[in-house]
Amino acid sequence: xxxxxxxxxxxxxxxxxxxxxxxxxxxxxxxxxxxxxxxxxxxxxxxxxxxxxxxxxxxxxxxxxxxxxxxxxxxxxxxxxxxxxxxxxxxxxxxxxxxxxxxxxxxxxxxxxxxxxxxxxxxxxxxxxxxxxxxxxxxxxxxxxxxxxxxxxxxxxxxxxxxxxxxxxxxxxxxxxxxxxxxxxxxxxxxxxxxxxxxxxxxxxxxxxxxxxxxxxxxxxxxxxxxxxxxxxxxxxxxxxxxxxxxxxxxxxxxxxxxxxxxxxxxxxxxxxxxxxxxxxxxxxxxxxxxxxxxxxxxxxxxxxxxxxxxxxxxxxxxxxxxxxxxxxxxxxxxxxxxxxxxxxxxxxxxxxxxxxxxxxxxxxxxxxxxxx
Numbered sequence: 001x002x003x004x005x006x007x008x009x010x011x012x013x014x015x016x017x018x019x020x021x022x023x024x025x026x027x028x029x030x031x032x033x034x035x036x037x038x039x040x041x042x043x044x045x046x047x048x049x050x051x052x053x054x055x056x057x058x059x060x061x062x063x064x065x066x067x068x069x070x071x072x073x074x075x076x077x078x079x080x081x082x083x084x085x086x087x088x089x090x091x092x093x094x095x096x097x098x099x100x101x102x103x104x105x106x107x108x109x110x111x112x113x114x115x116x117x118x119x120x121x122x123x124x125x126x127x128x129x130x131x132x133x134x135x136x137x138x139x140x141x142x143x144x145x146x147x148x149x150x151x152x153x154x155x156x157x158x159x160x161x162x163x164x165x166x167x168x169x170x171x172x173x174x175x176x177x178x179x180x181x182x183x184x185x186x187x188x189x190x191x192x193x194x195x196x197x198x199x200x201x202x203x204x205x206x207x208x209x210x211x212x213x214x215x216x217x218x219x220x221x222x223x224x225x226x227x228x229x230x231x232x233x234x235x236x237x238x239x240x241x242x243x244x245x246x247x248x249x250x251x252x253x254x255x256x257x258x259x260x261x262x263x264x265x266x267x268x269x270x271x272x273x274x275x276x277x278x279x280x281x282x283x284x285x286x287x288x289x290x291x292x293x294x295x296x297x298x299x300x301x302x303x304x305x306x307x308x309x310x311x312x313x314x315x316x317x318x319x320x321x322x323x324x325x326x327x328x329x330x331x332x333x334x335x336x337x338x339x340x341x342x343x344x345x346x347x348x349x350x351x352x353x354x355x356x357x358x359x360x361x362x363x364x365x366x367x368x369x370x371x372x373x
Contacts, residue, residue, distance in 0.1 A: 001308050001309075001310065002308060002309045002310065002349075002353045002356060002357050002360075003310045004309065004310060004311050004343040004344060004345060004349070004353075004357055005310050005311055005312045005342075005343075005344055006197075006286070006344045006345055006346045007145055007175060007197070007286070007287050007312065007342060007344035008312055008344070009196045009197070009202065010196060010197060010198060010199050010200075010346050011199070011346070012196075012199060012200065012201045012240070012244070013199035013200070013240075013243075013244045013247060013248075015243075015247070016199065016200070016240045016243035016244040016247060017201070017240055019239070019240070019243050020236050020237075020239040020240035020243060021236070023041065023044070023235040023236040023239050024235075024236045027040065027041055027044070027235075028235075029041050030232055031045055031224075031232070031233050031235060032222065032224065032232065041235055044235070044239060045066075045233055045235060045238055045239070047242075048238050048239055048241070048242035049064050049066070049242075051242045051245070051246060052064055052193075052206060052241070052242055052245055053208070055245055055246065055249050056177065056182075056183070056184055056191070056193065056208055057183065057184040057191075057208055058183065059183070059184070059186075061184070061186055061210055061211060062184055062191075062208045062209060062210050062211065063208070063209055063210075063211050063226075064206050064207070064208050064209075065206065065207050065209070065225045065226065065228045065229055066204065066205070066206050066225060066229065066233060066234075066238055067204075067205045067206060067207055067229055068203055068204070068205065068231075068234070069194065069202075069203070069205050070094075070096060070172065070174040070192050070193070070194035070205045071095075071096035072205065072218065073192040073194075073205050073206065073207035074094070074096040074097050074100060074139075074170075074172055074192050075096065075100050075218060076207060076215070076216075076217070076218045076228075076229075077137070077139070077170045077190045077192070077207065077209075077215075078097065078100040078101060078104060078137070078139065078170075079100065079104070079216070079218065080214065080215050080216040081136060081137040081168045081170070081189075081190070081214070081215075082101075082104055082109055082136050082137040083109070083136070084109075084134075084136050085109075085110070085134035085135055085136040086109065086110035086111070086112055086132070086134050086135050086136065087101055087104060087109055087110070087111045087112070087135075087136065087137050087138075087139070088112045088114065088127065088130045088131055088135055088137070088138045088139075089101050089111070089112075089113060089114070089138070089139040089140070090113060090114045090115075090116065090122040090127065090139075090140055090141065091113045091114065091115060091116050091325070091326070091329035092116045092120050092121070092122060092141060092144050092146075092147075092149070092326050092329060092330075093139065093140075093141050093172065094141060094145050094172055094174070096172065097139050097141070097172055098325075101113075101139075110134075112130040114126045114127035114130055115329070116326075116329045116330050116331075117149070117330070118280075118330050118331055118332075119147060119149040119279075119280035119282070119283060119330070120144040120146060120147030120148070120149035120279075120280075120283070120326065120330050121144065121149040121150065121151050121280075121283075122140055122151055122156075124156060124159070127140070127156065128156075128159055128160065128163060131160055131163050131164055131167060132163075132164070133164060135160075135164055135167045136167065136168065137167065137168045137169075137170060138156075138157075138160050138167055138168070138169050138170070139169075139170040139171070139172070140153055140156055140169075140170075140171055141171065141172045141175075142171045142172065142173040142175070142176035142182075142191075143173075143175035143176040143179070143180065143283075143284045143287070144175070144283070144287075144326065145174070145175045145287070146287075146289060146314050146324055146326045146327060146342065147278055147279050147280070147283060147287065147289050147326070147327075147330065148175075148279045148280075148283035148284040148285070148286065148287030148288065148289065149279075149280060149282075149283045149284075150176075150180065150282070150283055150284055151171075153169075153171040153173075153188060154185045154187065154188065156169075157169040157171075157185065157187035157188045158185075158187050160187075161187050168189045168190070168213065169187060169188050169189050169190070170188075170189065170190035170191070170192075171188055171190070171191050171192070172192045173191050173192055173193050174192055174193060174194045174197055174205075175197060175284065175286070175287070176284070177193040177194075177197070177198065177245075178193075178197070178198035178245060178248040178249060178252065179197075179198070179252070179255070179256070179259075179284060179286050179347075180256070180284060181252065184208060186210070188210075189209065189210045189213045190207060190208065190209050190210070190213070190215075191207070191208040191209075192205065192206075192207055192208075193205060193206050193207075193208070194206075195237065195240070195241035195244065195245075198244055198245060198248045199244040199247070199248055199346070200237070200240055200241040200244040200245070201236075201237050201240055201241075202237075203234050203237040204234060204237035204238055204240070204241040206241070215228060217229060217230065219231055251347075254347070255346070255347025255348065256285065256286075256347065258345075258347050258348065258349070259284075259285035259286045259345045259347045260285040261351060261354075262285070262288075262345050262349055262351070262353075262354045263279075263285045263288045263345075265351055265354040265355065265358070266288055266290075266343060266354050266357065266358055267288070269354070269355060269358035269359075269362075270290060270358050270361060270362065271362045271365060271366075274292050274293075274295070274362070274365035274366070274369065275290045275291070275292055275361070275365065276290060276291050276292075276293060276336065277289075277290050278290060278291055278327070278330070278332065278336075278340070285345075286344055286345050286346075286347065287342060287343075287344045288342075288343045288344070288345075289314075289340060289341070289342045289343075290340070290341055290343070291332070291336045291337070291339040291340050291341070292339035292341065292365050292368075293335055293336050293339050294335055294339065294369075294372075295338075295339045295365060295368050295369065295372070296338055296339065296368075297313045297314075297338065297339045297340045297341050298313055299368060300339070300341060300361065300364050300365060300368060301313050301341065303364040303367070303368065304360050304361060304364050307360045307363075307364070308360070309356075309357050309360045309361070311341050311342065311343050311357075311361075312341070312342040312343075312344065313340055313341060313342065314326070314327065314340055314342055322338065323337045323338065324337060324340060327340055341361070343357065
């Protein structure tokens with residue numbers, strides 16, 4: 001099996017899983033317990049928190065809280081920081097931000113969506129034009145999860161703060177953390193990361209938030225995570241997240257270079273009679289999106305699956321919709337949007353796998369084309 005759907009989820013890193021297993025076997029204690037064993041687990045969680053902060057925000061300006069998913073962390077930011085004035089975000093956001101923004105609109109918050117470039121990156125001029133004296137929060141995805149377009153969130157945050165110093169800035173960094181080199185600048189108030197996109201297990205994510213910035217809890221109860229996120233901590237997932245992140249960041253240059261090789265190989269080998277690249281070369285090499293114009297991407301996906309190749313058709317969180325709203329927002333016509341396939345890499349795959357994937361997709365496209373003519 002060739003697995004090229006790593007933007008949806010990644011295989012958990014076996015070494016990190018093994019290292020964290022003690023927290024579901026021997027050190028299974030509740031971190032809030034007052035006896036020695038529980039406090040030892042609490043200390044381990046705090047060390048995992050410090051380790052992730054060293055990787056993401058070593059300057060010491062941010063704190064970090066653990067959450068159950070990137071969606072939860074994104075929602076917490078929006079429902080905390082966009083209670084007044086207006087919210088500015090983009091048409092290219094993951095559903096975790098986009099749908100939360102729409103819900104805020106129903107609750108009376110004015111929501112402004114900035115337009116996209118063809119690549120899937122936000123139109124910076126349109127975004128900044130929508131920021132005014134009443135803008136409470138701006139949220140811009142760091143790496144577009146459907147096209148791989150990279151937004152310069154550090155520069156955008158600086159520009160937003162220049163226009164309105166009181167506006168808070170959030171970025172969903174789920175497809176960026178562990179894939180592109182980045183350190184949180186002072187201008188970014190909130191930043192979301194997720195374990196299962198970098199070799200972690202599902203059930204662990206984190207929200208970096210600038211110290212002193214107001215944040216309200218979504219969940220109330222026992223007051224865990226400094227009162228920001230009640231509920232007994234998923235110690236195994238947290239510890240495995242930190243271990244996988246450390247391993248991932250240490251190998252980031254090699255993974256990045258290999259992802260570039262994989263993307264370039266597929267770009268060269270996919271039959272141009274059928275496939276048109278939608279991802280811009282300037283984007284993240286870990287996501288390579290193409291369109292088989294006039295063919296159904298979902299049908300090609302199933303055909304490839306039967307031959308041992310697993311690829312996506314866009315965001316797994318929006319797979320029930322025939323056309324991706326993000327792809328359409330890039331200005332792609334429906335016939336192209338219908339044929340979208342997303343190939344996404346971990347960074348340790350072989351060129352032979354990329355070559356075989358191209359062979360499979362080319363064969364599937366030829367067969368499907370013949371059947372529809």
